[in-house]
Amino acid sequence: MPSPGVAQSAASAQQSFPVVEYRADRMLIMPRAGVSPRALAEFHTAQQTVVLRRFEGLGGWEVLQLPPDTTVADFITSYERSGLVAFAEPDYARQLALSPNDPYFASGALWGLNNDGQSGGVADADIDAPEGWDVLTSASNIIVAVLDTGIRHTHEDLAANLWAHPLDGSPGWNALTGTNNPVDGDGHGTLVSGIIGAEGDNGKGATGVAWRVRLMAGKCFNTLGEVGFDSDIITCLEFARAHGARIVNASFSGTAFSHSLSNAIATARAAGIILVAAAGNNAADLDMIPRYPACYDLDNIVSVAATTRNDELWSSSNFGATSVDLAAPGHQIYSTFFLNDGFYLGPVSGTSLAAAYVSGTFALMLARFPAETHQQIIARVLDAADRLPALAGRCATGGRLNLRKALSPPVLLSVLPTGPDEPFQLRVAAGPNRTCVIESTTGFTGWTSVFTNTTSAAGFFDFTDLQPPDAPQRFFRATAGF
Ligand code: CA
Numbered sequence: 001m002p003s004p005g006v007a008q009s010a011a012s013a014q015q016s017f018p019v020v021e022y023r024a025d026r027m028l029i030m031p032r033a034g035v036s037p038r039a040l041a042e043f044h045t046a047q048q049t050v051v052l053r054r055f056e057g058l059g060g061w062e063v064l065q066l067p068p069d070t071t072v073a074d075f076i077t078s079y080e081r082s083g084l085v086a087f088a089e090p091d092y093a094r095q096l097a098l099s100p101n102d103p104y105f106a107s108g109a110l111w112g113l114n115n116d117g118q119s120g121g122v123a124d125a126d127i128d129a130p131e132g133w134d135v136l137t138s139a140s141n142i143i144v145a146v147l148d149t150g151i152r153h154t155h156e157d158l159a160a161n162l163w164a165h166p167l168d169g170s171p172g173w174n175a176l177t178g179t180n181n182p183v184d185g186d187g188h189g190t191l192v193s194g195i196i197g198a199e200g201d202n203g204k205g206a207t208g209v210a211w212r213v214r215l216m217a218g219k220c221f222n223t224l225g226e227v228g229f230d231s232d233i234i235t236c237l238e239f240a241r242a243h244g245a246r247i248v249n250a251s252f253s254g255t256a257f258s259h260s261l262s263n264a265i266a267t268a269r270a271a272g273i274i275l276v277a278a279a280g281n282n283a284a285d286l287d288m289i290p291r292y293p294a295c296y297d298l299d300n301i302v303s304v305a306a307t308t309r310n311d312e313l314w315s316s317s318n319f320g321a322t323s324v325d326l327a328a329p330g331h332q333i334y335s336t337f338f339l340n341d342g343f344y345l346g347p348v349s350g351t352s353l354a355a356a357y358v359s360g361t362f363a364l365m366l367a368r369f370p371a372e373t374h375q376q377i378i379a380r381v382l383d384a385a386d387r388l389p390a391l392a393g394r395c396a397t398g399g400r401l402n403l404r405k406a407l408s409p410p411v412l413l414s415v416l417p418t419g420p421d422e423p424f425q426l427r428v429a430a431g432p433n434r435t436c437v438i439e440s441t442t443g444f445t446g447w448t449s450v451f452t453n454t455t456s457a458a459g460f461f462d463f464t465d466l467q468p469p470d471a472p473q474r475f476f477r478a479t480a481g482f
Pocket residue numbers: 113114115124125126127128129
């Protein structure tokens with residue numbers, strides 16, 4: 001039996017762990033280039049520090065053990081004053097990265113978001129969602145219209161993310177009945193909605209690409225046969241445009257070219273609306289046999305093929321070297337379903353689901369880059385796709401969606417003007433609050449990280465190279481860390 005005193009201290013420890021910022025008995029240093037190892041070793045001896053680890057591949061970077069009853073700050077000061085180190089700093093504490101607590105994510109069922117190779121898949125055949133969520137999880141002001149069979153808007157993992165009509169609170173429009181009750185009697189629309197925006201980190205069910213978003217239900221497909229007609233599709237598209245939707249998920253296709261549908265999407269384009277279209281599930285080449293809306297020649301349409309957990313094109317997915325833009329996970333997918341408020345379905349497959357991954361990505365992109373045009377946002381997502389051998393010649397990008405890369409702008413390195421006797425200076429620009437690494441090499445045979453910092457709200461930081469003038473010629477590059 002533990003004594004009451006022990007039980008009490010355990011309880012208080014749970015309530016408030018002390019915040020450890022750094023180890024009190026260690027320090028990290030980077031030797032200056034050209035400093036002799038012997039001079040550094042002699043300084044260590046004089047300071048009574050002990051080298052615990054040394055990494056030649058990190059430029060001779062060292063972990064030092066400090067003598068007892070001393071403070072890290074004192075040693076940082078003395079090492080920096082010694083002239084022997086490029087920097088000295090505390091051994092900072094880290095916390096485990098947050099991942100959502102939704103059971104289907106934790107179990108690995110949602111491989112499209114994070115694939116560790118579970119269930120016979122290929123590790124990292126995914127959209128790098130956790131890394132993307134380090135940048136942004138929420139698109140709570142972005143309305144995504146789901147033109148589909150309706151949405152079970154009371155579902156436990158969707159209810160919080162439904163759009164609400166400002167006048168009556170309804171979640172969208174039912175073009176089949178002409179009412180504001182877009183009930184899902186089929187399930188397709190509820191499946192698609194959960195991939196875009198099932199509520200993340202709520203301890204229930206799945207998580208969407210966007211943890212928070214506004215899902216607008218546009219019911220234009222019936223339950224029997226899952227058929228939708230252009231009249232109803234366009235009615236819902238106009239409802240979406242009139243009520244502020246920024247993205248339209250169009251997980252459907254047909255072979256007929258309709259001027260009406262083309263014109264309606266062109267009108268949506270003028271409002272800056274991005275329409276994400278499924279390529280379809282006919283194992284067909286859309287360059288030969290076009291399907292619509294995927295193949296309309298409008299720059300606000302993004303057409304999507306489906307990949308598997310092995311980063312292969314799904315066997316039934318349509319494709320097209322010019323008419324399909326990119327691929328996204330669409331095989332053996334789990335998501336919310338319409339049968340009751342706690343129902344989830346899977347595994348299911350289809351380019352409908354792949355399109356939903358892309359729509360969820362666009363929601364986060366519009367939240368991240370609110371000032372950009374639809375062309376700029378689409379270009380970011382397409383440029384960020386992971387090029388895959390299996391997709392070469394199968395879609396225009398030859399790539400599969402990558403959320404992390406889409407949310408992270410490229411890193412730009414520029415040389416700042418300095419006087420002849422001033423140290424060399426670089427500016428790293430990469431968008432706000434982004435951690436970047438400057439690396440250096442003398443012979444291009446190996447790169448050493450020399451400086452890591454996080455960009456300001458204005459999107460940059462500067463680096464001053466304090467190496468001595470007689471140091472060998474060096475080249476620099478900068479990359480983003482995550
Ligand atoms: Ca990954």
